[in-house]
Amino acid sequence: MTVVKGIIWVCVFIASALVNAKPTKSVPVTLRVFGAAYLSEMKPLLDDFSMRNPNINVQYRWMSSEELDSHIRSGAEPQPDITISSVMHLQLRLVNDGYASEPVQFLDQGTSEHSPFPVWSHWRNALFGFSFEPAVVVFNKAFVQDKEVPTNRTELLGFIRQHSEELMGRIGLFDIRKVGIGYLLWSFERQQARNYGQFLELFNYHYARTFDSTRSMLRALSEGQIAMSYQVVGSYANSWQKLHDDIVVVPMEDYTPVILRTAFINRTTQNTEQAKQFISYLLSSPGQWVMAEQTNMPPIRLDVTGEKSAQYMRQEFADQLKPLPLDVRLLVFADKSKKEIVITEWESALKNYD
Structure with a gap:
């Protein structure tokens, strides 16, 4: 009988402790985004992403494109989780040289004729164009x-x-x-x-x-x-x-x-899922509408309209626009000689x- 009472007392004590315990907040994951885009242009996107993902603490660091390329290649610490730049040939060369993570097929980024993205806006499912400039x-x-x-x-x-x-x-x-x-x-x-x-x-x-x-x-x-x-x-x-x-x-x-501002997930990231969330956001309809309404970076999605969108510009100025190709032809520009x-x-x- 004494043993039973003891067991009951322990159970009551544990239950009481669980009821009175304060819920612990999960520590936000820090996601490092290094970019050659000015913070003033990126801030509306960073703020909206943070509001939607309070469990992710985005640290944005501006670097010139040349500094960014050198920083990643040298392995200097800290390395970014995500790299953003409009300097397409350096971005493509980094991905081609193996500095990006494994290819990722985002749900909203398919290659079918019904995709909201032009087929030329991404490369090897590793480098993703998100603006059309x-x-x-x-x-x-x-x-x-x-x-x-x-x-x-x-x-x-x-x-x-x-x-x-x-x-x-x-x-x-x-x-x-x-x-x-x-x-x-x-x-x-x-x-x-x-x-x-x-x-x-x-x-x-x-x-x-x-x-x-x-x-x-x-x-x-x-x-x-x-x-x-x-x-x-x-x-x-x-x-x-x-x-x-x-x-x-x-x-x-x-x-x-016309250049494409592109992003890729770095191979050294320890926060792969959070990095995927960020890229997904940049390519998402909400993210692209933030670009259209709160920045001067024209969104690339075909289902985002308005005078600043890629879709509008391609319809109105088709003969005038000459987008730089996001493919291996860019490697010519990256060749040292x-x-x-x-x-x-x-x-x-x-x-x-x-």
């Missing part, structure tokens, strides 16, 4: 106020010649030796533009200034230090224009290069660069 020419608003703004490259060449004196030392370019997106767009231009050599000649003659970031170039435009910038990522230019109504953003109508040729040609032509 034209490169543009940007002018200082005051400079073009009483001028006819050029809308194609032939007109732009004539515009530079016509206003030669005013543009002396006031044309902005990316320093392609330091800026990954600048190198990528310049290399693509080299393939596409019939008047590529004429631009090189004019940029050199006018002592074109070089910049190592989009922000520094747009700031120089706003301040009137330069009058025009060539090949700027449109999302950044549009974001700047919203805050500083002193620039004019012009996509060239003869052709407009090829890059040396492009940069040597650029340096030789732009002898007067700043």
Whole structure:
């Protein structure tokens, strides 16, 4: 009888302890997202994802594309769980060289004709494009106020010649030796533009200034230090224009290069499921609508509409847009010897660069 009472007492004690015990909160998993995208553009997405996934603590770290590539290849700590960049050739080379996790087939990312994604927006189910971003020419608003703004490259060449004196030392370019997106767009231009050599000649003659970031170039435009910038990522230019109504953003109508901002899961991640959740969110309808409504990064999903969407731009400007291919052709731009040729040609032509 004493034994039975003892057992009952122990059971009551345990039950009481369970009732009175405070529930323990699970510790959020830290997910490191390293990106060459400015935090100001990514913040609405990061905030919305965090609200939907309170068990995941996202740490976002900005790096230049070249720094990001070097950081991952060197194995420097900490390594990211997810890597984001618009510099497509470096992203594709990292994936091709084995720095991404095993291929992942996301439920909402199928390859059938009913998929909400263009078939060219992902590669090997390891690298995923989530935005569709034209490169543009940007002018200082005051400079073009009483001028006819050029809308194609032939007109732009004539515009530079016509206003030669005013543009002396006031044309902005990316320093392609330091800026990954600048190198990528310049290399693509080299393939596409019939008047590529004429631009090189004019940029050199006018002592074109070089910049190592989009922000520094747009700031120089706003301040009137330069009058025009060539090949700027449109999302950044549009974001700047919203805050500083002193620039004019012009996509060239003869052709407009389009880059994809891409993401992949790093092979070193210890948080595979959380990383999958983040990529799934970027590709999801809610995530893409956040992009459409709260950022200047055009969403890539075909079922997200509006003037800033890839679907709208492809319908309205199909003949004008030239997306860079997200496939092995990009590896040509990543080839070291090829890059040396492009940069040597650029340096030789732009002898007067700043």
